[in-house]
Amino acid sequence: MKWFVSPRELRRRGVVGMNQRNAGLISELNPRSRYPLVDDKLRTKQLALEAGIAVPELYGVIETNHDIRHLPRIVARSDDFVIKPAHGAGGNGILVITGRMRDSFRKSSGRMVDLEGVGHHVSNVLSGMHSLGGQPDTAMVEYRVKFDPLFEKVSFQGVPDIRTVVYKGYPIMAMVRLPTRDSDGKANLHQGAVGVGVNMATGRTGQGVWHNRIVDLHPDTGAPIKNLQIPDWDTLLELAARCFELTGLGYLGVDVVLDRERGPLMLELNARPGLAVQLANGAGLGERVRVIDALQRERHPPQSRATLAQERFSQAIQPAA
Amino acid sequence: MKRFHLPLLIVALVATSLTIFYHKAFNLGFPLTPAQTTNNWIVEARVGFEPNGGAVTARVFIPYEPKGLAILDENFISRGYGLTTSLSGENREAVWTTRQPSGRQVLYYRTTVYQLERDRREPPYPGPVSPPELEEPYASAAEEVVTRVRARSADITSFATVLVRDMNQIPDENISLFVSSSDSDRTKVRTAIDLLAGARIPARMAHGIPLTERGRDLQPQTWLEVHNTREWVPINIHDGSVGYPENFMVWWYGDVDPVRLNRARNPQISFAVTQNYMDAVGVAQQRAEILDSRLMDFSLFNLPVQTQNMYRVLLLVPLGAMIIVLLRNIVGVQTFGTFMPVLIALSFRETELLGGIILFTLIVSLGLAIRFYLDRLKLLLVPRLASVVIVVIMLMLTLSILSHNLGIEYGLSVALFPMVILAMTIERMSILWEEHGPSDAIRQGIGSLAVAAAAYLLMINPYIDHLFFVFPEMLLIALAVTLLLGRYTGYRLSELVRFRAFKGASSS
Numbered sequence: 050m051k052w053f054v055s056p057r058e059l060r061r062r063g064v065v066g067m068n069q070r071n072a073g074l075i076s077e078l079n080p081r082s083r084y085p086l087v088d089d090k091l092r093t094k095q096l097a098l099e100a101g102i103a104v105p106e107l108y109g110v111i112e113t114n115h116d117i118r119h120l121p122r123i124v125a126r127s128d129d130f131v132i133k134p135a136h137g138a139g140g141n142g143i144l145v146i147t148g149r150m151r152d153s154f155r156k157s158s159g160r161m162v163d164l165e166g167v168g169h170h171v172s173n174v175l176s177g178m179h180s181l182g183g184q185p186d187t188a189m190v191e192y193r194v195k196f197d198p199l200f201e202k203v204s205f206q207g208v209p210d211i212r213t214v215v216y217k218g219y220p221i222m223a224m225v226r227l228p229t230r231d232s233d234g235k236a237n238l239h240q241g242a243v244g245v246g247v248n249m250a251t252g253r254t255g256q257g258v259w260h261n262r263i264v265d266l267h268p269d270t271g272a273p274i275k276n277l278q279i280p281d282w283d284t285l286l287e288l289a290a291r292c293f294e295l296t297g298l299g300y301l302g303v304d305v306v307l308d309r310e311r312g313p314l315m316l317e318l319n320a321r322p323g324l325a326v327q328l329a330n331g332a333g334l335g336e337r338v339r340v341i342d343a344l345q346r347e348r349h350p351p352q353s354r355a356t357l358a359q360e361r362f363s364q365a366i367q368p369a370a
Numbered sequence: 371m372k373r374f375h376l377p378l379l380i381v382a383l384v385a386t387s388l389t390i391f392y393h394k395a396f397n398l399g400f401p402l403t404p405a406q407t408t409n410n411w412i413v414e415a416r417v418g419f420e421p422n423g424g425a426v427t428a429r430v431f432i433p434y435e436p437k438g439l440a441i442l443d444e445n446f447i448s449r450g451y452g453l454t455t456s457l458s459g460e461n462r463e464a465v466w467t468t469r470q471p472s473g474r475q476v477l478y479y480r481t482t483v484y485q486l487e488r489d490r491r492e493p494p495y496p497g498p499v500s501p502p503e504l505e506e507p508y509a510s511a512a513e514e515v516v517t518r519v520r521a522r523s524a525d526i527t528s529f530a531t532v533l534v535r536d537m538n539q540i541p542d543e544n545i546s547l548f549v550s551s552s553d554s555d556r557t558k559v560r561t562a563i564d565l566l567a568g569a570r571i572p573a574r575m576a577h578g579i580p581l582t583e584r585g586r587d588l589q590p591q592t593w594l595e596v597h598n599t600r601e602w603v604p605i606n607i608h609d610g611s612v613g614y615p616e617n618f619m620v621w622w623y624g625d626v627d628p629v630r631l632n633r634a635r636n637p638q639i640s641f642a643v644t645q646n647y648m649d650a651v652g653v654a655q656q657r658a659e660i661l662d663s664r665l666m667d668f669s670l671f672n673l674p675v676q677t678q679n680m681y682r683v684l685l686l687v688p689l690g691a692m693i694i695v696l697l698r699n700i701v702g703v704q705t706f707g708t709f710m711p712v713l714i715a716l717s718f719r720e721t722e723l724l725g726g727i728i729l730f731t732l733i734v735s736l737g738l739a740i741r742f743y744l745d746r747l748k749l750l751l752v753p754r755l756a757s758v759v760i761v762v763i764m765l766m767l768t769l770s771i772l773s774h775n776l777g778i779e780y781g782l783s784v785a786l787f788p789m790v791i792l793a794m795t796i797e798r799m800s801i802l803w804e805e806h807g808p809s810d811a812i813r814q815g816i817g818s819l820a821v822a823a824a825a826y827l828l829m830i831n832p833y834i835d836h837l838f839f840v841f842p843e844m845l846l847i848a849l850a851v852t853l854l855l856g857r858y859t860g861y862r863l864s865e866l867v868r869f870r871a872f873k874g875a876s877s878s
Contacts, residue, residue, distance in 0.1 A: 066862060176750050176751035233807075258871060333872075
């Protein structure tokens, strides 16, 4: 394989570049005034709850360093929980506690941390260390998703999630993001997670991409990542489509986790979804954006939008037009 | 209309910038390259006379747009005289008047002139002159002279040259009717003009002085000028050679005395010349002042020197910013923050590139190590940042003292790095390190340094430095380019590598 691809080839396949994403998608479709809705995960969660969209349960909120003393009370109900900054960027600053032994907590990596360590993490979060622009932040303590066994063999620690790109309310592309040893349990591709393309019609996974290379096996577990069937795929797409009404953002990334008991839960929304999803699917977003733009501009309910997307984008890898 | 808004704006910016630039560079003569000097001369005319009693008027020719030269500055030194200047024909004259002079009077006129790169537009061809009406035997002799000279010449200029040569050698009796070897230059020129008129060639007398390095008590030289239908061509009246010597200043034209007096006698005029080198910028400024150019009200040169020096640096920041836009949006280099590389580049100006990179890398890596240690103390964000700043200062101090003791003066310039920038870099890099892994952090660090180095190399270029300082309107071009880049929605070069998987995927 050559080490680069010609811009003509990229254009032919409808690949959207960073500049085009910023100028054509984000600045045109995402009004700045709506950003706080998605940048503040607490507000997103409240909005989602009002709209009846399933989200992980919120155990508690810590807003000041003084409130850290409430931490033991907040986490008393559950042995496992997740602490994340309300304004976190790129999956930074998320602490996943999978279990408890007396006063010690087990991190997802298996390492132990004491209450003071958790408190320090919270105070870092409050100081804005993990937040966009470094402004003081709020820490959220919430339900730790027990992810679906489907992805057990193809994840290395952490929570695999499904990123769906929703364009003008239509889910146009999706990928499963599998954490690896490299990504330290995080599901962000640029941190080393594997992105796996998903067939929009069936919810079956296709090829994966890891560090910008095509892979068929999970780099850590060695399990195949192809042809996994995502359960509740239709529900998931509809949930993603409904997030458009929630935010009014025309170019939106919806991150959904599959919980063993509760099904698809909306984890967070992203007003600036990245472009790696194109690599995972081997298809350009531009192609699909054009299909949606060509549709008659009538208001469809989320469910029919999801169905329509399923009809139009059946192939994980689009044949070149 | 909306579609054309940005292109129109860009065109307007570039056009404005280029117009001002053109005016300043070519009409006002601002130098395009740094450290340019122009030749200029201070020429002084000293006019003396003795009044007869009663109100005196002295009319003195002063230069008016001398060929190949431009007047920068002029002074009239004359106590107790009223002064007016006016144009009369091809000449300009100063009219000094006073009511009750006594004793010998001396007036001075002093001007500073410099060489003009381009020539002014020549006045139009005055048309053929009518031949003078002469009596016999002069009429037929003149006819004979013209016929003979014409036979040996090709055009107007060579006609004049041959004629002047004949007048000096006196080969036959025809020409000896008109000239004798004892004639003054002025008489010779007068005769030549008459004979040229016989051939219907327009000619005139010119008086001027050679601009030497230093000269006193110079008397004006008389030259012949003929018009060859395109321009006036000077002819040396002694040997017929064409063209003025280098650095010759024509003072006045015509068969007239330079000083004409009313109720005074014994006019005398003499000239003194001093050559003088001046910064080209200064010359252009003075010239702009004389032309009363509004542009100069907005010149940076009017600011205090300290402020000027500050702007010398500041004016390059937009250029650096433009480079960052280019490298980030077109090439796709990842950097810490948006404009930190420009700030690093600015500090490179003081430390030089290699030393700067070494010092920067040294401090940042030492700082990183200490920052990781601080992390174990579990400090809050702001105190931690403050601690990093303190540690950075201590590191800089240590480096300076160490390198000074080792005799490496490089290390001293470390103090010129903005320490807050260093501290922020360390903080950002350590967060990146923790969350995205060392490879990302190091890649962005190298990216930042590379961008800073590129910006630095552009910013230290003396030509660019000079251009932006002397022609700040270049900022409009930088703005236009940046606006243009702002509309670039194509792929970044780095994306061609990032999306290379599409190359293989297309075949499957």
